[in-house]
Amino acid sequence: MAARLLKRTGVSSEICERLKRQQIESCKDLLSLTTIEVMQAAGLSYQQTSVLLQTVSKAVAPPVTTALDLWKQNSDSCFSTSLPALDKLLRGGLPCGTITEVTGPSGCGKTQMCLMLSVLATMPKSEGGLDRSVIYIDTESAFSAERLVEIAQSRFPDYFSCKERVLQMAGRVHLFRELTCDDVVHRLEKLEEDIISKGAGLIILDSVASVVRKEFDTTLPGILMHRTNLLGHKASILKYLAHQFNIPVILTNQITTHLGDRECASSARADSGYVTAALGNTWSHSVNTRLIVQYVNAHQRQILIAKSSVAPFAVLNYTIKKQGICIDGNDNQETLYEGTDPGLQPIRVRTEFTSSLTGPVD
Structure with missing residues (x-):
């Protein structure tokens, strides 16, 4: 690289x-x-x-390798999500050495997923973890140390029953707040040294879209190409790091509205367009696995496997609880669906709001 x-x-x-x-x-x-x-x-x-x-x-220079070498390296190289139904579909969990993107509307659990995976990565292998540190790049100031500890103690109460283990876990999650595109690129370019010095086994970028969408007005001439080149540079660095150290890289992405009609998106769009993952179709080909989180209604949510080299298009219902993401029903529940180009996959957003107020509002 x-x-x-x-x-x-x-x-x-x-x-x-x-x-x-x-x-x-x-x-x-x-x-x-x-x-x-x-x-x-x-x-x-x-x-x-x-x-x-x-x-x-x-x-x-990229090293010469064979299919046999890759098969041996990846045959038992997955990071369990602690969600058995999702792990089963992904044949073991999130593939190491690749980029996994979690995209969806605000409030649907993307950061909750990142915090849950951060806890898992620090745990011993005997407990389903990686026994490694985590590099967490936060571009939205959404990281919560309190929520990280709450997920750890609620999801794994037996293991985190003593304070020392909680402190050890929290001390292995290394947080970097990078709030501009230049800061993010600078951090990524120096990440190789951080991975080695901190013994990191998981990289999280939450979110890849936030600073890019704030700084680039794609309606201006030439800006879209500049943004595409920047995203390509970020993707190439992350792919190199994932492959070089054989670790999972988790990104979160936002959503955007596409104007116009799309036949297969009729249930997920308004008359003026449909909602899909941000950053465009070109970016969608930069990630190896794409998981879409979306609303079913005001209370229920779904995880869609929209892109994977091993898993079918599938959907799992889930809720967000004190212990993080929880799949509804039994571990064998799954529903196959008819997928589309992952860069254009329509996403359901929350279209109604409820109130707990019982009295009149002035």
């Missing part, structure tokens, strides 16, 4: 220090220069510079 630091490619510390004084720290910084510029910056001969460039180029 071009953003990898030179000190992670086998280049000697002495040369790294020389180049750092010239603001050359990443593989991209070095490989963007001509041979002569590298010779001058590093103080090396032509032959030494050629060896340096070859070393760095090999470090960022």
Whole structure:
């Protein structure tokens, strides 16, 4: 990956220090220069510079692999969600080494899912966890440490019965609040070092759409292409990290309204259009697995498997309780549905509101 630091490619510390004084720290910084510029910056001969460039180029080039290698690596490489019905459909859980996106309307449980998975990742493997730390990138200031602890103690009361385990769990969730596109990109480009130093086994970005949609007005000329390039850069970094460390990456996404008619979306749209995942159809191909969370009515919600390399299109009803996401019914309940292009899959939003007020309102 071009953003990898030179000190992670086998280049000697002495040369790294020389180049750092010239603001050359990443593989991209070095490989963007001509041979002569590298010779001058590093103080090396032509032959030494050629060896340096070859070393760095090999470090960022995709390795050659075989289908057998991939099969051995991924045959038993899933992260359980602690939701047996969902894990069964996904053949074990969320696939490691890939990107899983959870998208849906506000209040439907996307952050609740992220908090629940964060707790799970810190738990021992004997308890269904990863026994690793979590890197949690929060772009909406939606992270709640109180809710994290509440989910842990309510979902796994036996394991988190003692305060020491609760504190250990909370201490392994490393939170980064990044509220601009530049901050998010900067964090992602340095994430490789954080994964290694913190022993992370799960990356969460909640949400990928928030800062992008605030900063880019796609009605202006050229802005859409700029936004697409930025999202592609983010996706490439996250895919590299997921594959390089064989860890799951979880993203949340928002929703948007598409104007116009769509026959298959008749039950999920108003007359003026239909609601679907934000960031467009191109982005939908950047994620490996897409889970849609949506409203059925004012109280009931659903998880839809809209995109997966192993699971069928399926839907599971769920509710949000003190212990987090809870699948309704027994663990074997599932309903197959007729899916569409995941980038255009219509999403149900909440269209009615209830009030607990019993008296008149002035």
